[in-house]
Amino acid sequence: xxxxxxxxCLTKIWGWKIVGDFPRDIDKYIVLGGPHTSNWDFVLAVFxxxxxxxxxxxxxxxxxxxxxxxxxxxxxxxxxxxxxxxSNYVDAVVHEFGEHEEFRMLIxxxxxxxxxxxxxxxxxxxxxxxxxxxxxxxxxxxTKTLTIMPPLYxxxxxxxxxxxxxxxxxxxxxxxxxxxxxxKALK
Numbered sequence: 061x062x063x064x065x066x067x068x069c070l071t072k073i074w075g076w077k078i079v080g081d082f083p084r085d086i087d088k089y090i091v092l093g094g095p096h097t098s099n100w101d102f103v104l105a106v107f108x109x110x111x112x113x114x115x116x117x118x119x120x121x122x123x124x125x126x127x128x129x130x131x132x133x134x135x136x137x138x139x140x141x142x143x144x145x146x147s148n149y150v151d152a153v154v155h156e157f158g159e160h161e162e163f164r165m166l167i168x169x170x171x172x173x174x175x176x177x178x179x180x181x182x183x184x185x186x187x188x189x190x191x192x193x194x195x196x197x198x199x200x201x202x203t204k205t206l207t208i209m210p211p212l213y214x215x216x217x218x219x220x221x222x223x224x225x226x227x228x229x230x231x232x233x234x235x236x237x238x239x240x241x242x243x244k245a246l247k
Contacts, residue, residue: 066110070206076104080208082112087162088192089211090183091116092225095199095241096168097234104199104235105166106136108206116164150185157190169225175239179229184221188214196225198232207232 070076083089093105102120109116120138124130133140141149157163165186169179187194193211200207209228215221229241 062110063113066107066112070104070107070111074104074107074204076204076206078108078111078206078208080210082114082164082195082208083193083211086193086211088157088160088190089164089195090187090190090192091164091166091195091197092169092179092183093166093197093199094169094179094229095232095234095239096170096172097236097239100235101168101199104206108197109166114164115162116166119165119167150182150189153182153186154189157186157192169229170241175242177242179222179225179241181218184214184218188216194221194225196228198228199234200232201235201237202233 070078082091093101095101102118105118109118116137118136118138119141120133122140124133124138125140153165157165167183169183183194186192193213195211196209198207198209199205207228212221212224226241232240234240
C-alpha cells in the first residue's frame, strides 16, 4: 500500500522521476540524501522510500520530536539525534548495524538545511566501522530527478571517497537552490 502511495505522490502528483534504484541484494547500508535544503526534502525522501518498498530508518534532529507532532516522525521511522550532545554517536550507530540482519539508514550528509561547503563525516566513519556501503541519493529539483548512485564502499582513502560524493552533489540542486551543496567554494 505504501509503495503505491509513494509512487503515486512522487511521480504522478509531484512529477519526479527516479534514476537508479536502492540495492536489493545488500541488507545493510547507509543512504546519503541530499542536498538537504528545505523541509520538502524530507517529504520527497519519505515518498522515495515508500516507493522503493524498503524499510529504512531516518535520522532527524531531536527538535522535531515536539510532544504535539513527535508521534508523526516516530510513525515514519525517524530516530531523534541530539546534535548538541558530544556523544559517541558513530559507535552507537555502528553497534546498531551489528545488531540487525537488515538495516538501512537515511541521513542528510550536510547535517542542516543551510548552505554548506563541506559534508559532515560521521556517515563515512559509520560505513567504515560497520563495513557497509554508502548509497548516495541526490535530488535535483530543476529536472525533478532523484538519482540513486551505486553503492560506494569506503576505501579508507577518505579524500578520494569524498571527492566522488562531492562531485555528485555539486551536480544536484535542492528545493532551495541557494542552499544547495557546493564544495567548489573550498578551492
